[in-house]
Every structure is written in structure tokens, then in C-alpha cells.
Amino acid sequence: MSTIKKRKVSSEGSKEFTGIKLKAPATYAAGLKAVKVALDHAFKEMGVTKSFKGLAQMNQKEGFDCPGCAWPDPEKPSKVAEYCENGAKALAEEATNEKVDRDFFAKYSVEEISQWTDYKIGKSGRITEPMILRPGKIHYEPINWNEAYQEIAKHLKALDHPDEAIFYTSGRSSNEAAFLYGVFIRAFGTHNMPDCSNMCHESSGVALSETLGIGKGSVKLEDFDKAEVVMVMGQNPGTNHPRMLSALQKCKENGGSVISINPLAEAGLIRFKNPQEIKGVLQGGEAITDIHLQVKINQDIAVMKVILKRLLALDKLKKNVFDHDFIAKYTDGYDAFVEHIEQFNEDSLIAQSGVSSDDIQKVVNLLEKKDKIIICWAMGLTQHKNGVENIKECVNLLLLKGSLGKEGAGTCPVRGHSNVQGDRSVGIVHHANPVFNEALKKEFGFEAPTKGGYDVVECIEAMHKEKAKIFMALGGNFVSAASDTTYTAEALQKCDLTINVSTKLNRNHTVAGKTSIILPTLGRSEFDERDGKQRFFTVENSMGVVHRSKGLLKPASGNLKSEPEIIGGIADAYFKGKHPVNWKAYGENYEMIRTSLANVLTDYKGLEEKSKGSGFYLRNNVRNLDFSKLPNGKAQFSNNSLPNHNLNKDEFLLMTIRSHDQFNTTIYGLDDRYRGIYNERRIVLINKKDMERLNLKKLDVVHIISNYDHKERKALNFLIIPYNIPQGNLASYFPETNVLIPYNQFADKSNTPISKSVKVTLEKVN
Numbered sequence: 001m002s003t004i005k006k007r008k009v010s011s012e013g014s015k016e017f018t019g020i021k022l023k024a025p026a027t028y029a030a031g032l033k034a035v036k037v038a039l040d041h042a043f044k045e046m047g048v049t050k051s052f053k054g055l056a057q058m059n060q061k062e063g064f065d066c067p068g069c070a071w072p073d074p075e076k077p078s079k080v081a082e083y084c085e086n087g088a089k090a091l092a093e094e095a096t097n098e099k100v101d102r103d104f105f106a107k108y109s110v111e112e113i114s115q116w117t118d119y120k121i122g123k124s125g126r127i128t129e130p131m132i133l134r135p136g137k138i139h140y141e142p143i144n145w146n147e148a149y150q151e152i153a154k155h156l157k158a159l160d161h162p163d164e165a166i167f168y169t170s171g172r173s174s175n176e177a178a179f180l181y182g183v184f185i186r187a188f189g190t191h192n193m194p195d196c197s198n199m200c201h202e203s204s205g206v207a208l209s210e211t212l213g214i215g216k217g218s219v220k221l222e223d224f225d226k227a228e229v230v231m232v233m234g235q236n237p238g239t240n241h242p243r244m245l246s247a248l249q250k251c252k253e254n255g256g257s258v259i260s261i262n263p264l265a266e267a268g269l270i271r272f273k274n275p276q277e278i279k280g281v282l283q284g285g286e287a288i289t290d291i292h293l294q295v296k297i298n299q300d301i302a303v304m305k306v307i308l309k310r311l312l313a314l315d316k317l318k319k320n321v322f323d324h325d326f327i328a329k330y331t332d333g334y335d336a337f338v339e340h341i342e343q344f345n346e347d348s349l350i351a352q353s354g355v356s357s358d359d360i361q362k363v364v365n366l367l368e369k370k371d372k373i374i375i376c377w378a379m380g381l382t383q384h385k386n387g388v389e390n391i392k393e394c395v396n397l398l399l400l401k402g403s404l405g406k407e408g409a410g411t412c413p414v415r416g417h418s419n420v421q422g423d424r425s426v427g428i429v430h431h432a433n434p435v436f437n438e439a440l441k442k443e444f445g446f447e448a449p450t451k452g453g454y455d456v457v458e459c460i461e462a463m464h465k466e467k468a469k470i471f472m473a474l475g476g477n478f479v480s481a482a483s484d485t486t487y488t489a490e491a492l493q494k495c496d497l498t499i500n501v502s503t504k505l506n507r508n509h510t511v512a513g514k515t516s517i518i519l520p521t522l523g524r525s526e527f528d529e530r531d532g533k534q535r536f537f538t539v540e541n542s543m544g545v546v547h548r549s550k551g552l553l554k555p556a557s558g559n560l561k562s563e564p565e566i567i568g569g570i571a572d573a574y575f576k577g578k579h580p581v582n583w584k585a586y587g588e589n590y591e592m593i594r595t596s597l598a599n600v601l602t603d604y605k606g607l608e609e610k611s612k613g614s615g616f617y618l619r620n621n622v623r624n625l626d627f628s629k630l631p632n633g634k635a636q637f638s639n640n641s642l643p644n645h646n647l648n649k650d651e652f653l654l655m656t657i658r659s660h661d662q663f664n665t666t667i668y669g670l671d672d673r674y675r676g677i678y679n680e681r682r683i684v685l686i687n688k689k690d691m692e693r694l695n696l697k698k699l700d701v702v703h704i705i706s707n708y709d710h711k712e713r714k715a716l717n718f719l720i721i722p723y724n725i726p727q728g729n730l731a732s733y734f735p736e737t738n739v740l741i742p743y744n745q746f747a748d749k750s751n752t753p754i755s756k757s758v759k760v761t762l763e764k765v766n
């Protein structure tokens, strides 16, 4: 038995560094090196045979969907391999041979595990059986499935009100699991369904719903072949959506242009060597970005306003720059928008944006004559106070150009988790929806609550104030992913019960409620059978295609259950047969879930058959230019204000981003190869001029400090790295820097934490 130490809630702060090595940032993404790194990770975690078996089936029609990002598969997947370096790493991480079993938990106390870095915790491996941490104990102990369900049911029953329970979802769950989970939560009596998208693309969902009537993107993969211009804003596809580079490459080969708007010149956006093509392997690869606007953090609206102003001036002269027929027929608010945009002074917009007038003009020249425009974006636009307005400003451009509902044009919020969009589509939503409730009543015979519930930031506060007492997570690593790590950890630790349905060990298991239960589940790559018959489930990709996924690898342990089985088990123990829904049967029979899903949401009619092969597209009103649900039946122009950060002389804006070697809070390794940073995660990227101003040298150690509402938050001991980043801006990795982001600083309307524009100062450590 290990000695008791104080439990730690994050991996930040140690004075020990891991041995940093710096190289020049890469000038291209992928290439043969990516293949080598992918295979190295795979072999190390899974061994050679399992690697080849797993990788051969990933993203193939009869195989399983990559557990990494949500980028769609091409209609005709390549015969050899349809995965990227980071997809291979995601698979390796899930299918690792390392195990976290009862001996592991007997050996290491929760206190001891909590001292480890996220990297070390994650590398411990796959959880093999249900475990419980009882009140006052410091070691998890085994518990059988039935007892675990009974324990959870007992706690749920002891609540004064269903709203005292919180049910989080991360975006890895299947449609079947997410739908059943949502049905159970509503039958239990609450809408407390915070979801990882609250921290992610919620700003996109809100902005797109308000302007276009659907919270999802409108483009299809083949639109990239036909686009004349693709704008990539606040996104790092080389690392986070590597297969998107093939789509950009195709766009270029067909004569299109790519504009990137980003404070960093990310490698994948510069040049791409497609490892699946001979020329990508042997030659220099292809240049991807035609124009890069190195915008200052959160000044995208300023850049967009200059572009819009200049296009407007040109349109006044020439009359044919905007699509006036489209504007008249499909949009609302044009005149007010023109009046709004004319109020802004171009020179001050340019000064604020940090981009040169000439570079913006290049974009204007390109856009002037084009109308097949796609705008892609990710966290660089959504995770700001004005995240919703950032996206609305992009929609304005597409409306002016009539770049919606036609080939080669549209909105493309590039999603994160592999089924985050599907989870939302099938009912993981914290708002009450009377139509959905009515359909549930018809299908299942119970009344869902009419009141909405907590999202991520609201649920943290509710736990902290002890208004909520049970926290259940279907996947994810809540304490590390959410902002304000210390506050969030306090909140979770105040709970009577925390439940994690997980594949791998993570920090959320150590920052536990008074009682804590871990329920180990099958990963997406694993063979899922019942009574000798293989089961499949369905997922939805970033472009609204629903298709099947079927695992094939041997499960990490014989004692794992699928997510639907676990939800069915908990619901069955809670309702004890006194409910119109036969929960156990639903948990075991995914076909039954799909039938009910198709009855409740008519879009899924025929799901069983239609999900075969390449699957099917869900309805998308933007694709048919149907805006009937919006005011006046029209798509909406919007008037968006400029962000105002009121920075003092010594204050910076910090963006908390992903390295090349992580999937959110899962740390694959310690290298950020494309940015030339090896073997260390506690770094901060800074402009050389700012270093001179603050008298800082390369590899000096600093604390990063935020101060909101007179409360100081500190991330300790980070190494200074001179980098090509705008002055006044800093970049560092999440989750190490989440301690700095106050839980109550988030985007207007979407409540997405301001992870990309945290006001901070640096303090040199001697």
C-alpha cells in the first residue's frame, strides 16, 4: 500500500522538465515521416499484428470509424489505408496492450496516481473491470456490474430532485448509446445534459441556427473538389484533421485557392506531402495556402470587416460583386448590415487586426469574382467571448456572395470528436424541446421534463454550490477538459457520487466524488457481440452522413460492457421494471434502439438499411435554401461588434491549443513535431520582440498568471520559446493551462469557455 499524499487535481506546476529539444518548425505536414511516426506509435502500443489488423479496417466500409476526429470518409476509400498519422495514434491509444486492472489499483492509491502527469496516467492503459472508490478510501476496489448498478440506483433514488444529477457526454459515443442515454436521462426527469460540444462548437451551433436555421455545416466532402476558394480560419488541420489536407489538395488541383487566417503559420496549411501518393512521398509535396493572414488572436472580426467593407465598395461601383438576386430572395437584414459595416473606420480595423492592408487586399481581389466559397473553422473562432459573432461574420460573407446551397460553397465547422455531431442530433441537448418530448411520449409512454438543464459551465457551478450531487460521464475527462481546473475539481469532489464510463484511465477518475465508480466500456475498434452475433452501431460525421461502424479487435478484457448495455443496466436498476420502457432489452438490442430512434426522429427513418455502405445524408435545410423556420422565412444578416480586450501594457492574450501529440486530454507523446518542439509540454510561444521588451531569454522559466475579478490564477513553470506569433499574443497547450481560465468567462449565448483568448501576464522565475 502506498503512502497517502494530498490529491493533486492537474499535472501543471512541477519544477521538473522533461528535456526539451528545439528544431526549426516544419515546412510541410504528413509525408513519409508521418507514416513512420504512426507505425511507431501503433507498434509500441498494440504490437505488429494487431496494428496491421486494426489499421487495415479503419474507415473502410465494412470496418470501424476512426476514433479520432469527425472528418468524413471519401465515397471511395483508398484500398490501402484511409487513415492519418493521428488516426493511427488514436487507434493505438485505444487498442493499447497496457491494462489497468485490480492489481494496478491495489498497488497505486488514488492520491499517488493523481501526482502523475496526464501523459503518465493515460499511458497506464485500459480499464478492465468495474471499480469503486468507497467513502474515505484511497484505493479503488473491484465491484461486480450488478452491484455497481445497484449502488448508482441507490444514490439516484436518494436525491431530492432529479435536477440534482448531472449526465455529461463526450463525443465518442455512438448514436445508439447517446440516444438511449438521452431517453433515460429524460425518463429520470432532468435535462442536465452538459456535453463536450459546450466547450467546443457550441458557438457554431448557436450562430448557424440563428442565421441559417441549422446548427451544422452545409458542405459535403465533394464540394471541396469544386470550390474556388476555401478559407480555413482558426483551425490547424495538419494536426487535428489531417485527412482534410487531401480535400484541400484536391481543391488546389482543380484550380481553387486556399486562404488561411491564423495567428500561427501552421505546417499543414503551408505544404502537404500526401503519403498515399507517390509524388507526396518522393517530391516536395504541394503548397496548400495561397494567402496567409497572420491575424492577432481574436481579431478575425476586424479582418472580416475590412474584407466586407472593400467588397461592398467594389460592389457599389461594379454592381456584380455580390449576388443581389440571392440577397433579395433568401436573406433578411441586408440594408441594416450595409449601414452597420459602413460605420467602421478601415484604418483602425486594419491596425487592430495586425494584418497588412496589402495582404487583406489580396483576399479581396480573390473573393471579388468568386462565389464558390467554403469557410472552414474550428476552435480558433469558437472559444472567445464573441465566438458566436465570429461565426456570424463569416456567414455574412457567404450570404453576400450567395455562397450557400450550391456546389462548392457553404459553411464547414470542422467538428472535433468522431461522433460529437451525432450525439447532438439524437438528443444530447440540455434545452427542452417540446416536439422531441412529444415524440418520446408517443414512442415510450413517459413525460419528459419541460424545463431545460445545465450545460458545462452551469453544471460546474451547480456542483460547487452543492445544488447537484451526482455527476455521471459517458466518456471524456471532465476535470481536465473543463476550464478553471481547481474550481472544477472542488466541484466534482463535493459530489456524493461520480460515475465514469471510460475506456482508459484519466484524471477524472482521481478527482472523485465521495463515492466514485468506474465502468469500463468497449472501444470503437473492438468486437462487440451478443449471443454469438456481431453488433454494429452508427455514427454521424462532420458533414451529416450517418453510417455504420463495426469493431473487430479483441476487447481489452472479457469484463467490458458496451455503452448501451451500461445505460440499460443503470436504468433497469433504477426503475426496477416499474417503467413503460424495457431498459435491459434496449441496452442489449441496438436494432431496437435504432427502430425507436427512427420513430422519434423521422430523419432516421429506415436507419437500419440506409446506414449500410457509405450511409446517408441527414436533411439539411441550407442545402435546399429553405429558411422557412427563421424570421420572415429568410437567412439572417447580422451586425457584429468588435472585441475589446482592454489589455494593459504587460498583458497578453493567450490561446490554449493542441500539440501534435495529443487528443484533447489524452497525451500521445511529448512532441509537437510540426512546431519543432520536442519532449516537453510546459512551454509558451512568444514573439521575439515581446521577449526583448520583458527581458526574457529562450528557455527562461515563467509562471503564467491570469487575473479576473481580482482573483489570481497561476500556471507554474513554463519554458519560453521564441516563435513566429503576433506581438501581444501567447500560445500554450491545454490542458496544462486550463487552471488559468475562470469558469465564469465564456462566450455570449453559447457559454463556450474563452480558451483561445485568456488575458494573462508572465512572471519570470529566477
Ligand SMILES: Nc1nc2c(c(=O)[nH]1)N[C@H]1C(S)=C(S)[C@@H](COP(=O)(O)OP(=O)(O)OC[C@H]3O[C@@H](n4cnc5c(=O)[nH]c(N)nc54)[C@H](O)[C@@H]3O)O[C@H]1N2
Pocket: 068, 069, 070, 086, 200, 233, 234, 235, 236, 237, 239, 240, 241, 261, 262, 263, 264, 266, 295, 296, 297, 298, 299, 300, 378, 379, 380, 381, 415, 416, 417, 655, 656, 657, 658, 659, 660, 662, 663, 664, 756
Ligand atoms: N490529433 C488530434 N485531432 C483532434 C483533436 C486533438 O486533440 N488531436 N481534437 C479534436 C477536437 S475535440 C477538436 S474540437 C478539434 C480541434 O481542432 P483545432 O481547432 O484545429 O484545434 P486547436 O489546437 O485548438 O487549434 C486552434 C487553431 O486556431 C488558431 N487560433 C487560435 N486563436 C485564434 C484566433 O483568435 N483566430 C484565428 N483565426 N485562429 C486562432 C490556433 O493557432 C490553432 O491553429 O480537433 C479534433 N481532432
Ligand SMILES: Nc1nc2c(c(=O)[nH]1)N[C@H]1C(S)=C(S)[C@@H](COP(=O)(O)OP(=O)(O)OC[C@H]3O[C@@H](n4cnc5c(=O)[nH]c(N)nc54)[C@H](O)[C@@H]3O)O[C@H]1N2
Pocket: 170, 171, 172, 173, 196, 197, 199, 200, 201, 379, 383, 416, 417, 474, 475, 476, 477, 478, 480, 481, 482, 483, 501, 502, 503, 504, 505, 506, 521, 522, 523, 524, 563, 656, 657, 658, 663, 664, 665, 666, 734, 735, 737, 738, 741, 755
Ligand atoms: N483550454 C482548453 N480547454 C479545452 C479545449 C481547448 O482548446 N482549450 N478544447 C475543448 C474541446 S474542443 C473539447 S471537445 C473538450 C474535450 O473534452 P472531453 O471529451 O471530456 O475529453 P477527452 O480528452 O476527449 O476525453 C478522453 C477520455 O475519454 C474516454 N474515452 C475514449 N474513448 C471512449 C469511448 O469510446 N467511450 C467512452 N465511454 N469513453 C471513451 C477515455 O477514458 C479518455 O481518457 O475539451 C475542451 N477543453
Ligand SMILES: [Mo]
Pocket: 196, 199, 200, 201, 415, 416, 417
Ligand atoms: Mo472539441
